Amino acid sequence: MKRETSSIPPNALTLPVAKRDHIQGPIDAPIMLVEYGDYECPYCGEAYPIIKAIQERLGDRLCFAFRNFPLVNSHPHAQHAAEAAEAAGAQGKFWEMHDLLFENQEALDDEDIAEYASTLGLDVRRLIDEVLAGAHTARVREDFRSGARGGVNGTPTLFINGVRHEGGPDALLAALIERGL
Amino acid sequence: MNKEAKIEQRHLESHKSTALPAGAAAPDFSLKSTPDQTVSLGEFRGQPVVLAFYPADWSPVCGDQMSLYNEMLAEFHELGADFLGISVDGAWCHAAFSRDRKLHFPLLADFEPKGAVARLYGVYREADGTTERALFVINAKGVIHWSYVSPVGVNPGADGILSALEELQNRQEVK
Numbered sequence: 001m002k003r004e005t006s007s008i009p010p011n012a013l014t015l016p017v018a019k020r021d022h023i024q025g026p027i028d029a030p031i032m033l034v035e036y037g038d039y040e041c042p043y044c045g046e047a048y049p050i051i052k053a054i055q056e057r058l059g060d061r062l063c064f065a066f067r068n069f070p071l072v073n074s075h076p077h078a079q080h081a082a083e084a085a086e087a088a089g090a091q092g093k094f095w096e097m098h099d100l101l102f103e104n105q106e107a108l109d110d111e112d113i114a115e116y117a118s119t120l121g122l123d124v125r126r127l128i129d130e131v132l133a134g135a136h137t138a139r140v141r142e143d144f145r146s147g148a149r150g151g152v153n154g155t156p157t158l159f160i161n162g163v164r165h166e167g168g169p170d171a172l173l174a175a176l177i178e179r180g181l
Numbered sequence: 182m183n184k185e186a187k188i189e190q191r192h193l194e195s196h197k198s199t200a201l202p203a204g205a206a207a208p209d210f211s212l213k214s215t216p217d218q219t220v221s222l223g224e225f226r227g228q229p230v231v232l233a234f235y236p237a238d239w240s241p242v243c244g245d246q247m248s249l250y251n252e253m254l255a256e257f258h259e260l261g262a263d264f265l266g267i268s269v270d271g272a273w274c275h276a277a278f279s280r281d282r283k284l285h286f287p288l289l290a291d292f293e294p295k296g297a298v299a300r301l302y303g304v305y306r307e308a309d310g311t312t313e314r315a316l317f318v319i320n321a322k323g324v325i326h327w328s329y330v331s332p333v334g335v336n337p338g339a340d341g342i343l344s345a346l347e348e349l350q351n352r353q354e355v356k
Binding site for chain 2: 071
């Protein structure tokens with residue numbers, strides 16, 4: 001069958017937020033915000049406090065999920081940082097590590113990561129072993145693929161209730177208000 | 182030029198996409214990928230190949246687009262495809278851009294005569310002197326399976342390419 005020059009499918013979240021995800025807030029909240037991000041990406045670093053402020057403002061009306069989209073050729077530490085956050089998640093402290101990584105974007109080599117794990121009271125040896133063994137590589141790749149199939153072309157990309165947010169993080173609150181959320 | 186011809190011309194100008202559609206044979210070409218190496222489309226016969234035209238090295242959206250494809254190379258390869266970027270920039274410019282972005286696929290220089298290959302594919306932008314942001318997925322027999330022209334300022338992402346390559350793979354499995 002021949003096809004005409006066709007359109008790109010709509011930019012919608014391909015993988016619904018589910019148990020696999022790291023979320024903050026009730027999963028049945030009226031507003032679901034999903035970020036595809038990279039811990040070494042400066043624009044994600046800029047989005048980080050903006051999202052925090054929105055979370056504070058909206059409270060239980062917002063559920064926030066973070067998925068990995070490391071651009072590893074541009075950001076040499078992004079892959080290990082993503083896997084370290086997942087490894088911290090395996091010890092129950094995903095968000096604590098997520099926050100520390102974004103708050104220390106300039107220091108993300110393996111030694112820095114070990115230090116953050118120690119600061120958080122994690123089993124440092126286990127975390128580093130998991131990162132070096134690639135225990136969370138597949139999970140990070142799954143996040144990445146789901147993004148690439150859903151219109152994530154760079155970072156950060158945000159989805160509001162499954163629909164890609166076209167403005168930058170600065171315009172996020174306005175977009176939520178405009179949509180009556 | 183009479184009035185009707187003018188209207189017709191305006192219509193043609195506004196009728197944007199002249200890109201070769203699915204089903205068309207992909208015109209062969211031979212272009213420099215580095216100052217001393219050339220790449221021909223014919224070399225890829227027998228496997229799918231993705232041809233991504235982009236307006237220019239260094240401009241921000243292209244950078245993101247090519248960086249994204251760089252990250253997706255493993256997926257393209259898993260689907261049996263090779264990937265080629267192509268713009269009107271020269272081979273030395275490509276070399277610097279590629280090194281800066283750590284790109285792991287060839288960038289072809291459609292440089293002399295400028296945009297000749299882009300014209301063959303119907304994606305040269307006369308007014309700008311650059312190419313459209315256009316994607317072609319070419320099958321193992323050298324026929325265009327899917328093509329797409331994105332607005333110049335919009336990164337078309339990888340989704341359409343992946344879908345087209347999956348279709349090709351599924352078709353092969355059915356055979």
